[in-house]
Amino acid sequence: MKQPLTGIIPPMLTPLRGIDELDGDGLAKLTEHILAGGVHGLFILGTTGEGPSLGYRLRRELIERVCRQVQGRVPVLVGITDTAFVESVALARQAADAGADAVVLAPPYYMPEGQPELREYLAHLLPELPRPLFLYNMPPLTKVPFELETVRWALDQPRIAGMKDSSGNMTYFNQALGLARQRPDWTLLTGPEELLAESVLMGGHGGVNGGANIFPALYVATFEAARSGDLIRARELQRRIQSVVDKLYRVGQHPSAVIKGIKCAASCLGLCSDFMAEPFHRFRDPERRRIEEGMAELRAIVAWK
Amino acid sequence: MKQPLTGIIPPMLTPLRGIDELDGDGLAKLTEHILAGGVHGLFILGTTGEGPSLGYRLRRELIERVCRQVQGRVPVLVGITDTAFVESVALARQAADAGADAVVLAPPYYMPEGQPELREYLAHLLPELPRPLFLYNMPPLTKVPFELETVRWALDQPRIAGMKDSSGNMTYFNQALGLARQRPDWTLLTGPEELLAESVLMGGHGGVNGGANIFPALYVATFEAARSGDLIRARELQRRIQSVVDKLYRVGQHPSAVIKGIKCAASCLGLCSDFMAEPFHRFRDPERRRIEEGMAELRAIVAWK
Amino acid sequence: MKQPLTGIIPPMLTPLRGIDELDGDGLAKLTEHILAGGVHGLFILGTTGEGPSLGYRLRRELIERVCRQVQGRVPVLVGITDTAFVESVALARQAADAGADAVVLAPPYYMPEGQPELREYLAHLLPELPRPLFLYNMPPLTKVPFELETVRWALDQPRIAGMKDSSGNMTYFNQALGLARQRPDWTLLTGPEELLAESVLMGGHGGVNGGANIFPALYVATFEAARSGDLIRARELQRRIQSVVDKLYRVGQHPSAVIKGIKCAASCLGLCSDFMAEPFHRFRDPERRRIEEGMAELRAIVAWK
Amino acid sequence: MKQPLTGIIPPMLTPLRGIDELDGDGLAKLTEHILAGGVHGLFILGTTGEGPSLGYRLRRELIERVCRQVQGRVPVLVGITDTAFVESVALARQAADAGADAVVLAPPYYMPEGQPELREYLAHLLPELPRPLFLYNMPPLTKVPFELETVRWALDQPRIAGMKDSSGNMTYFNQALGLARQRPDWTLLTGPEELLAESVLMGGHGGVNGGANIFPALYVATFEAARSGDLIRARELQRRIQSVVDKLYRVGQHPSAVIKGIKCAASCLGLCSDFMAEPFHRFRDPERRRIEEGMAELRAIVAWK
DSSP: OOSOOOEEOOBOOOOEEETTEEOHHHHHHHHHHHHHTTOSOEEESSTTTTGGGSOHHHHHHHHHHHHHHHTTSSOEEEEOOOSSHHHHHHHHHHHHHHTOSEEEEOOOOSSOOOHHHHHHHHHHHGGGOSSOEEEEEOHHHHSOOOOHHHHHHHTTOTTEEEEEEOSOOHHHHHHHHHHGGGOTTOEEEEOOGGGHHHHHHTTOOEEOOGGGGTOHHHHHHHHHHHHTTOHHHHHHHHHHHHHHHHHHSSSSSSTTHHHHHHHHHHHHTTSSOOOOOTTOOOOOHHHHHHHHHHHHHHHHHHOOO | OOSOOOEEOOBOOOOEEETTEEOHHHHHHHHHHHHHTTOSOEEESSTTTTGGGSOHHHHHHHHHHHHHHHTTSSOEEEEOOOSSHHHHHHHHHHHHHHTOSEEEEOOOOSSOOOHHHHHHHHHHHGGGOSSOEEEEEOHHHHSOOOOHHHHHHHTTOTTEEEEEEOSOOHHHHHHHHHHGGGOTTOEEEEOOGGGHHHHHHTTOOEEOOGGGGTOHHHHHHHHHHHHTTOHHHHHHHHHHHHHHHHHHSSSSSSTTHHHHHHHHHHHHTTSSOOOOOTTOOOOOHHHHHHHHHHHHHHHHHHOOO | OOSOOOEEOOBOOOOEEETTEEOHHHHHHHHHHHHHTTOSOEEESSTTTTGGGSOHHHHHHHHHHHHHHHTTSSOEEEEOOOSSHHHHHHHHHHHHHHTOSEEEEOOOOSSOOOHHHHHHHHHHHGGGOSSOEEEEEOHHHHSOOOOHHHHHHHTTOTTEEEEEEOSOOHHHHHHHHHHGGGOTTOEEEEOOGGGHHHHHHTTOOEEOOGGGGTOHHHHHHHHHHHHTTOHHHHHHHHHHHHHHHHHHSSSSSSTTHHHHHHHHHHHHTTSSOOOOOTTOOOOOHHHHHHHHHHHHHHHHHHOOO | OOSOOOEEOOBOOOOEEETTEEOHHHHHHHHHHHHHTTOSOEEESSTTTTGGGSOHHHHHHHHHHHHHHHTTSSOEEEEOOOSSHHHHHHHHHHHHHHTOSEEEEOOOOSSOOOHHHHHHHHHHHGGGOSSOEEEEEOHHHHSOOOOHHHHHHHTTOTTEEEEEEOSOOHHHHHHHHHHGGGOTTOEEEEOOGGGHHHHHHTTOOEEOOGGGGTOHHHHHHHHHHHHTTOHHHHHHHHHHHHHHHHHHSSSSSSTTHHHHHHHHHHHHTTSSOOOOOTTOOOOOHHHHHHHHHHHHHHHHHHOOO
16 A cells, blocks of 8 residues: 555444345445445445354455445455454455455454564565554554554564554544655554544544444534634534433443444444344344434534435 | 262463464374373363464364274364354364364454443343353453353253363452352362462362473372362362463463463473464563473472483 | 460451541440450451541540450451551550550552552561551542552561451452561461351461441350361351341441441440441431331341340 | 632642651642742642651641641642541641642541442531532542542532542543533643643643652643644653653652652652652652653753743
């Protein structure tokens, strides 16, 4: 990659019909809905895509279907995070074979590695990957972050194209941004949508934001306002994103509530099934009703097309 | 199971020759070494066995080889912990086909479940398991514990035979022990070997202790001393176990140091290779020398046969 | 001190009539109630005594009144934990003047010190203290523990007489016990009452347990059973202590629930007022009723005199 | 206060000559140095001011001296955080008597309160305070944050004038900013200087940043650039602030390194003594030399006058 990947790259939901069965129609519809919002890429098999909860056969099928559906209209990034090295490599090869543009990897997340262990692991992994790698910094779920010393090391690896930072820590993000000034092709994207506007105002390249499954155009507009330095509009659009967060992600009390909320909202829009992979389970009626109400309010607030 | 499983059930190392290759000779030797120490069972594909770091093909091969080697001399327990439901079920079936006696499961460990989600997941999983299930409480690695309300629920599930508690929290352990008084067939084992004597003194059923890969007879003797209420001897043997911890687990600074130390010690004894699955890597020479020195001192302290 | 301080040293409640006013009658009654249970010492101005929440004038008054009431029947230990060095020193002098036997200190608890900073601080503090010092390990509240390297250092300081460990971590406790074998006069006491029996079974010297404000004889009996190696009785009495925990400390949902519960129970027994120092507030009626019910059940379970 | 307090309000160091002795000359010099940088207020007895480590007599003396030195040129805010209610009230009265403009309070920081307890405590405290109150959100040190529900409550208290947020969590900051839109007189300031530019870009009112003790004009210029929407300049100045952080706060390995670094830098500038209150201790020669080198590099980078 000669240029950073800029813009909104939604972490796509994985529409499911059952525990080991894709919702193929839903997948096609959801993909078109997102692309119609003007997004700049698509990221599958991430946290929002329930990647780690899916069996390997289904992950392969998903990769193939999405690449076929997108047909090169935007870059497709595929999550290959795994606790087992050989399974990450296998997924990376399948992704390349299917035509994906890049792979995305968080640190192995069972026994926590030290940073030297993590760098050695990456050094062993990189030659096995047929496509460029994006790091995925997600310490709340992996326990292990990519510490700044490891980011500094990664900037010297031509096969590492950038990082998605989901730490929610803007001090870290800004420091990583400072380091990346030496690699003008490097991409730094933010995960938490609450931080989209300010991370772009500070020089970040865009967002991998779950809410862009539902309202892709809102996230694209926020990115563009911040990118162009329109402070008033950026703050105003960011407040609408905060409304999405407030209405859709706070129904239910466990961390999975965010994904359940997005999946339920997608189902309310008629895009796809809200079946969740174990150990999670779709919202029951009372929660679903609150999401429906939230969506009704958001229609007015977001005014998306 | 009509009776609790009592005694020492070592969490066996997985001897490896390469990234996706078992060390078959080492595996046979290590198995015989452990059984010769008088242990009461064998637990494979746990944390010490680097379960989550191994590819699925290799996991299957390991299950088959160990069951064949043990030939029913002691019960074999197989770890099936996974973030993907369908992969846990597949492993459980392979374990049953190979002749294993029970399976062991920690909570899915990527996105943290709430306890109601965890119970619903278990309720869906239990009918798919052909062998009894032991819970594996390991909050430092899974983030999610089996909280006491979930233990209470588990006591009502006939297919759940007990729990291995690796929390290191004796307040929790004692409370779980109190709850389990209603199920006289239920097993409660402790993971951290530093707590072996006292957990048995308080009524626990035994230990799943990594050091028993190296010195199985020491752990069996400690269990027996505590079981028979011989306080003086139990304290004295427990201090020897503390020496094992001090000499073998504190070389290297990352959490993986414990497994690296045990694997290196097994290699020093000529039992098996010390190759580690990614993202971890065997000790280099300086660390290996410290383990060798530790083993020399331990020979005198432990006086094992 | 030539001998370790062994037995039960309750962390006494501070009976209050108002925000800056002691309940003098309650204090006398409570002191006599506790001493009548056969305890081996009294610890004031600890966590259960709401030490950090009390103004300095009131702390001084409390020290004087308790020393006068106890009149040397058992040793009195006085908490001098403070974020300000000069205030700790002032309290230590007032305690000595009033006739207290020792002082107790947790690490300064605002900005967390590193261990070298903590040792240097202790080295500066010790010459200012007219009485022996007990360390108070309470990492959940101070953030900073006395790490084992600091315990090792403390064993070389003749003015440090021992440690109360409230970490709840038996691995740490056992290791501290191992280190202390070089100082036969050193005391190691456990804070969490859930761990009283086993810590004494493993060689600990006793407990500083909040429930001994209410049922002092139960804690003394548990200590004695464990001390004499009567496993069956120790387990059985420890289960009664667990009932105290279950009935009195789980009403209300914040960490302060433990102190509120003990203070409310003392008030139910007619011992003293349940007024709490800010930022905490006594139980309202619904909670008080649950404590009353708990006490009714405990009367049968504990069968104390 | 009719208007929010905007701009840079440095958390002033407390120059000390000894454990209970102010460095009066240093205090006067430092005050003038800071004011000469064009700051908009002064905050004493905060974390950077080592408030909790100082004896009460010395705190009173500090309040009086600073108010006398400032003579109304900028508002003076006084930290009254304490674990004891009565001591906070006493400090607040002394501050008012000395002519301070407002008081600043973090949650009592020993036993963690629940949010309802915290609100009840604040409700009892507010009538005792003769000056407006700023909340001080500092969860890494107090354990307890002001959760958003408590911020919402605080917005209904006319005596609460705003909040300094030192959480470092921009998601929280943005949400608090959204809530505060209902109170146009409310102030929201950011603590961590790494977040100064972006918090102002998002609508925040300014910063309470430790580095402004040394380079006040740099922080004022960064605030102004962000306030006026000059993105390029705001990013550039923010990078210089990051250099201050990198050069001055990373010498030494404990959390106190930040304060030690600022105090050492002030001493290098000849402003005041670098004596630290216990349990902390000024940098020794090797660390001091690194700070001197850092200051030499910063002179070029910051180009302050």
